[in-house]
Amino acid sequence: MNSSISRRLFIEGCAATLGLTLVGCSSGGSGGPLVAVAGENGSFVLSNVPEVGMNEAIPFQFSGGDADKKPGLIINSAMGLAAVNAVCTHSGCTVEWTNDVKQPLHCPCHNSNFTVGGEVISGPAKRPLPKFSVQKDGTNLVLTPA
Numbered sequence: 673m674n675s676s677i678s679r680r681l682f683i684e685g686c687a688a689t690l691g692l693t694l695v696g697c698s699s700g701g702s703g704g705p706l707v708a709v710a711g712e713n714g715s716f717v718l719s720n721v722p723e724v725g726m727n728e729a730i731p732f733q734f735s736g737g738d739a740d741k742k743p744g745l746i747i748n749s750a751m752g753l754a755a756v757n758a759v760c761t762h763s764g765c766t767v768e769w770t771n772d773v774k775q776p777l778h779c780p781c782h783n784s785n786f787t788v789g790g791e792v793i794s795g796p797a798k799r800p801l802p803k804f805s806v807q808k809d810g811t812n813l814v815l816t817p818a
């Protein structure tokens with residue numbers, strides 16, 4: 673009898689622990705991906721963006737609009753804050769930040785390179801990355817097609 677109660681209490685305790693673990697994992701804390709939510713006229717809004725250091729980039733994901741679920745990058749350079757859609761215009765791979773001033777945005781699939789403003793430095797990509805101007809609005813960043 674006592675072992676039956678102990679077993680039940682043990683299982684309930686495990687379930688409670690598992691439940692707390694799952695809640696903790698799904699809380700979307702500060703470690704989750706940044707999401708740019710579609711607004712009006714092709715704009716997007718990012719909330720709770722950490723400070724972007726000079727010559728650094730932070731990845732995010734578009735939500736909604738034409739770029740839904742596509743990757744993006746917020747870039748802080750000598751030209752100020754800007755953002756690009758990080759889908760390579762050659763064949764759709766994700767462009768990466770390199771922190772190399774000569775070729776700051778690089779596509780690992782076929783080695784296209786882009787400027788911080790998304791212009792093509794070297795192909796095979798022929799079209800620039802879609803670029804967004806960035807304005808601060810309180811704690812939010814508003815991305816507007818440039």
Ligand code: FES
Pocket residue numbers: 760761762763764765779780781782783784795796797
């Ligand atoms: S997909 Fe980027 S260079 Fe080919």
